[in-house]
Amino acid sequence: MEESNLVFALNGQRVELKDVDPQTSLLNYIRDETDCKGPKRGCGEGGCGSCVVLLSKYDPGSKQVEEFTINSCLAPVCSIHGCAITTTEGLKQETEPHAVHTRLAGFHATQCGFCTPGMAVSIAASLRKCSRKTQHGGTIGQPTSVETENFISGNLCRCTGYRPILDACKSFAADVDIEDLGVNTFWKSSDEAHSEKSALRPYQPETDPQFPTFLKDYTGKPLHVTSGQLGDEKTWRSASTLPELFEIYQNESIEKKRDVQFVVGYTSSGFYKDFKPSVCIDISRIPELQCLVQTDSALEVGAAVSLSKLIEFLDDSRGPVFPQLADHLRMVASQHVRNRGSVGGNLIMTQKHGFASDVATILLGAGSRVTLASAEDSTVTDLEDFLAGQSPQTSILQSIHIPTWAKSENSSDRVFFRTYRSSPRSSGNAVSSINAAFLAVLQTSTPSGHEEPGSKVLHLRLAFGALGCPLPLRAGKTEKYLTGKVVSVGVLREAVRILREEIASSARDDKLHTAEYRESVGVGYLFQFFKPFITEVNLDNPPSYGSGVDAVSDGGPTHTFGNGNSTVVNGSVEKVPTRDGGPTENGAHRFANGNIAVENGSADKESEVRSFGRSAHKLDRREGFMGKQTFPVSNKFYPVAQPTGKIGAVLQATGEAVFVDDIPLPKGTLHAAFVSSRKALAKITSVNAAKALASPGAASFITVKDIPPNGQNAGKIDYFGGPPDKVFAEDFVGFVGHPLGVMVADTYEHAVQAAAKVEVEYDDTTLGPPILSLEEAAAKSSFKISKFAFLGSASVGDVLEKGDYRIENAEVYAGGQYQFYMEPQTALAVPDEDSCITVYSATQGPEFVQTSLGVALGIPLHNIRVITRRLGGAFGGKTTKSQQVAVACAWAAFKLKRPVRMTLDRNTDMEYCGGRHESKAKYTVEFNKDGKIMSLDTSVLMNGGFENNVMDEMGIFLVQSMKCYNWNSWRHVTKVCRTNLPDRGMMRAPGEIQGKFFAESIIEHVASFLGLDPTKVREVNLHTHESAKKFYGPVAAGPGEHFTPPKVWERLKGSSNFEVRKVSVQEFNQKNMWVKRGISIMSLLYPNMQYRRLGRVTVYGDGSVVVESGGTEMGQGLFTKVQQAAAYGLSRLWGENVDGQVPLSKIRIVQNDTISLGHGSITAGGITSEGTCEAVVNACNTLVDTLRPVLLELQSGTAESVSWEAVVKKAKMKSLPLSAQDQQRKFGSETQYIVCGAAVSEVEVDILTGGVRILQTDLLFDAGKSINPAVDIGQVEGAFVQGIGYYVTEEIKWDENGVLLTNGTWTYKPPTPDNIPHQFNVELLNSAGDPNRFLSAKGAGEPPLLLATSVHNAIRQAIKAARADVHQLQLLTNDGDSKEEKDRATSHFVMHSSATMEPVKKLCGLYNVDQYLEWLSRNKS
Ligand SMILES: Cc1cc2nc3c(=O)[nH]c(=O)nc-3n(C[C@H](O)[C@H](O)[C@H](O)COP(=O)(O)OP(=O)(O)OC[C@H]3O[C@@H](n4cnc5c(N)ncnc54)[C@H](O)[C@@H]3O)c2cc1C
Ligand code: FES
């Protein structure tokens, strides 16, 4: 009997729904229909993990409750019939946070907090699982430290850089040394006596939410739900048996002729978003599709078995292929997707849609077969044939049979099965750019007679997938060639040649990768597979190491490489010297008296140095990630300079922190979605919204015609006096994604659906072709004209001086980057009486939004209230585009006189918001033979996109950044190009990272030209105090005794053990052909300056305090620092050096509100905290002056100490003013200063795939006197990892029509824990006092991003080593090459900013395997 009501439990509460739209996602249901806002809408496509919830369901057979995490954005609400859902709110025990919540808060593992609810559920669910079963030798009930690193493998965090989240996870591990964990609020430092586990609240599984018993009645009951308008109904049905399924299918598809889709996990909806079938038939409960049976010959896997279940089963199965299959499957998607996604669903996606599947490839490699069932019969066929054909409409994939490949007992044949995948993240959630699975039956004994000794191939299967063509394939010709042969260098060389041809005939270029890259990596896989079976030579030795016959590999992989599972045969990793050797036993440099060894005489007596974490003994993945944080703590201005916990961190973890999209909506709120251009440059000939307005829930379509009479089409206002940037296109569109209007509807989903139905006609013949590149813009002189042309130019020295050598007109390219704040752009506009409006905006600049709204609506600013409580990350991206979103929303609200909310979906956000300016530098440099640069002449083109957005600022930032070396004399010009791409905006270190990259590239170029060590060239060009004055001016350079860069350099060189490690790297490279290492040290100089900041402090009668500031909280810890500053400022009532008379708990920092505190300006540049803290302390000073007579009066009457509350009470009775507002005393050019720091990074590059693993990074950052070192450590690490993303994982690509190809989590890859340094050491420096800044603090939010350039430099060194091998091979195989040619080839090469896998592989050589085998063949013959 089918049920018509959907029943489930949400956080223990029964939910019963009738008439629910079957395609409503669980996430949208929870967020839109309940008060539970923990699960966040970060991407809506399974790629970020911010929506993760725990699903529990009862299995009546085993009488067990099964539990796993899912992406609620991918699960239709109907699919959870009979299940219990737990969100982060549900983890709480009444009002008590869960242990996971407190650990995340205590380890400083939240910044903006948008990812945190998803993280909390993922960690809690993993702990729960471990409490039932612990694998790999962990203590029963507790995971091992390495296991905990996988807890968050499906969750993105854009703020923290992951290290603190990993530490929070590890704090639950059985085998962790508690003092090895990172900075936290539970104990004071690693060597504190009380750094024990008892400080941590334990995880208690027994307190976890239990499965509601009432749900057991619904287990397995089929559901039949239909809803929607007549003729457009949507139906959900579930089948319990195969006959029932065919009956439903017959009824819905054959008889009613409705489009029907079978559904198991529905995870394919993350990729194929547009397909919304009329009928979904849930087949996940059919027993035949859930079978998992192993016989002697095969494993039979039901098609609806989830990938996670299959992995568990394979782990417990025996045979040569199963463990490898399990290992590979662990890298498919994320744990949350694998928990729901089925094996069969994956194969059908591959068969029907050509999905770039791993599952299909590895099952093909393993020789699998499939069973198809129809109402009449069932058939068994090879997977290969199944994939290549079309299953009949009426049949279903029932099961998959994987042969065991068990050999007979006496056989000397051995079965080898290996799988490979190339992807930017080794733990998954990144589809592979190529994958493969090879199975060989080899006769490995030495035969008698005339045959060669070695391994003879008896049977071979070579499967490749994700080649850019629709289906995985077998390399039949290569298989044929190799079968029957004994594997030798010559045989392998010929096999490689054949395989190249085979892959080349099928592989294709696609959005992200070229066919030639795929071909080269595929050949590398074959080489890797057979390498261990070649006994005549050691195929890991580079040509320069000798003929390689002295050492022989023993086969079998010993080390899983970071990017994919390519293998490094023994010796390479194991024999690397340990990384220690620094000044202390664990590599950190500490000083007996606790002061920092920068001899600036400023480290105050009250300071102590605290240290957390430890260094790894070896840079080996198996040891897990290690981090070490060292920082000064001062008591002088208590509680300022203390590493206190972040305000609201627990609220963020429990999901109670309210973001704009979480605000409970006023009655009648409508939802808006942009209607955007699909052309890059075209006239708009017609816009027809009739169909869209007829679609369900549609209310109105707002365009330029709806702008109020006094308003303007204005989004971002140009504060330099130019015209504002428009929000809506008027007569023509200027880029793909250009908004034409907003569609407004009753729900978010309806708004998005209706927006897609607006019909727009264009004429793209009259305006000429769009300008899509810097080169096209330059050729057409399409430059943005700034009123301040000088902002983009610079000169130092009267003439460009000559040097011994000159490099002329060289070019290098720095790519773009998308901010990827986890909370997309959002605003809620609520119209009010008398033409007033309140807008809740996720913006970095509420005042700027207010100004834009004033112009756009044509109303005075006092009618406009903009409220910003917190942002889910911003990174510069919510400085200007947030204004456009707020304006569009407000126009709709004004016209319709109803509240309107607009939250961009991830794809629209990426398409619209533009990101960082990609740029190209041209340079001519003169230098002497020691590397000293005498002059530099640079011109830079920046791609500014369509509107003017931040064009003036970019030149300034780029120029400032390029001053980081002493060029002696310098001429520079920047031009910002106008193109038909979305206008680029601010992004953390805007223009600065490009400038730094160009500067470092020039240094590297000079070093290569001269054949010098780049470190030497850096050192001769580092700034002295004198040269810094010349380049930055005397104010920024400060007094000589405060100029720390040279000391920072020397100190890091010593503490990181740089010189010793450099030698180790060289030795490693001499012995290893296919893995190369590189190490680089780099300095940072980053000029900053203060802008005016405001603060207001109000004391209430009970002694509680509210602080308002202009600064917004977006995760950078501003509110936390401001709270500390206010506590310090008010405690000064008792004089200096008095410990916290006004505790932090008395002080609340409240949301920004432009009507309450105007002129708040914008929060950007990583400098707002210092200024705001000073403004707040100044306001406190006024209050202290008011309160001091009261204190004295009270003290005079008693010998007891007088409390804060008593003083306030008395002051209130006297009607004294208890509120004060103030600002900084100094700002503008007189507050210029230089932030400095240095980085050492060591990397390992997989020469066969181009994958990069960061082995170790040591950062030394001069934070001045840090207001909160824990917050600043978080900023340093988070910014650095974002910089890693810029160089190593993130790449923006457009097609030839200006369409963004990398518009979501499928194609755009911010870093995950896979990409961070395995050993990550960060030290903050307590440098000299500066009277111009609040307690001498320096901004830490942006500069550390530039330090990631050290990773790029190190990769370049590794590539150099690889290229030297390739050239050696060329020399050895081609006698004609001269020494000069060799030198030229191994010296300079142009390396653009993108060091993602494909460019790295290309620089290492696409043909190095072929060349190597060619050389060996000749050598041997
Ligand atoms: C974020 C993300 C990352 C991913 N990364 C990877 C990756 O790296 N490598 C990889 O290989 N895969 C990857 N995947 C794909 C993932 O493995 C599949 O989405 C999943 O296995 C599909 O299973 P499902 O049960 O959810 O299928 P559904 O979405 O329920 O169904 C998919 C299709 O199969 C049909 N179907 C399902 N079962 C049957 C059946 N028994 N008979 C006939 N038709 C059927 C459905 O009608 C539908 O057309 C990723 C997916 C996501 C969301
Ligand atoms: S919102 Fe579900 S994974 Fe991103």
Ligand code: FES
């Ligand atoms: S704290 Fe993780 S995304 Fe902001």
